[in-house]
Amino acid sequence: MSSSPAPYLRSPSLLNRQESRLLIVDMQDRILPVIHNGDLVLANCVRLVEGAQLLQVPVSATEQYPKGLGPTTAALARQLPDRLEKLRFSSAEVLNWGLAAEDSTGRFRVVVAGIETHVCILQTVFDLLSAGFEVHVPADAVGSRSESNRQVALDRMALGGAVITTTESVLLEWCEVAGTPDFKQISQMIR
Template identity: 45%
Template sequence: MLMRAKDSTLLVIDLQARLLPAIDAGAALVEQATWLVRVAQRLDVPVIATEQYPKGLGATDPGLRELLPAHGLREKIHFSATAGAGLFDLPGGERRQFVVCGAETHVCVLQTVLGLLATGREVFVVDEAVGSRRPRDKALGLARMERAGALIVSREMVAFEWLEQAGTEQFREISRTFIR
């Protein structure tokens, strides 16, 4: 199955300032998520972001936070963003495809992905845009999500599938700005 911009929502999970220093390659993870947010915004794909217990873990990374729509941010205390009320009520929450990035791969990302799959959503996890404190935990989380039915993809797979074709002004703009 292909990712379609008109059917997709980008879900950014728990990229919080106090958590990121503990994440393996945390700065690179934020860069990858930021790239995805910017591409999503150019292609009118809704963006939802979560914060796990922000009183303890702080807010979303400031550079990333400034790109996010205020109406698309959800605080949570459950590890899964699908637990409790609210995720599916946010703009984009009704869509059938979720492209997922964030931290930690083996905890909040995994539990959210399993929850999304349980609701019948098509789920795509962006390999270079998820992270954990330990690389082994990331690998195990990705493997488990894939076995459960999520598709593991790259950021360029997301962009090109959302674009669908070359030769358009959107393609030229995304190509010039994001794909070098």
């Protein structure tokens, strides 16, 4: 009697590149310098964008009132040429994704990164959750001017149903396996 191994069943709690999209929110020049740990937030947003592009995860980006807050910072602007301008704090309206259940792309998992955690990130996350999307927030890729505002917002989002994660977790969940050319490039990004 031979027994073959059971098929691998990946947890539905883990991200995958086929069902995911990345949203970068308001990483703009005039506010980024006053963000607590802004350099780390920027570096992790760059990693997420580079990883998403490598793994063919669609990327969207928004800018909050660019006339007043300036453009997206140069480190991301080259990689994000099609940025959506907004006045509303939530990005959901300008994204125009509608309801997750009606989305024909099958990309119902949204990774949201950027600034500020307690304003535009929080309001975007709650609007996306209300529209039926599964939302993941890498805690090391979001920031606020004060750490307490950031932490309270992360706690609220977790209580509201968002998955709080890290940049490295997102990239490695998208990658899924070691020993591939994609993994080699991702591992270089996170070192």
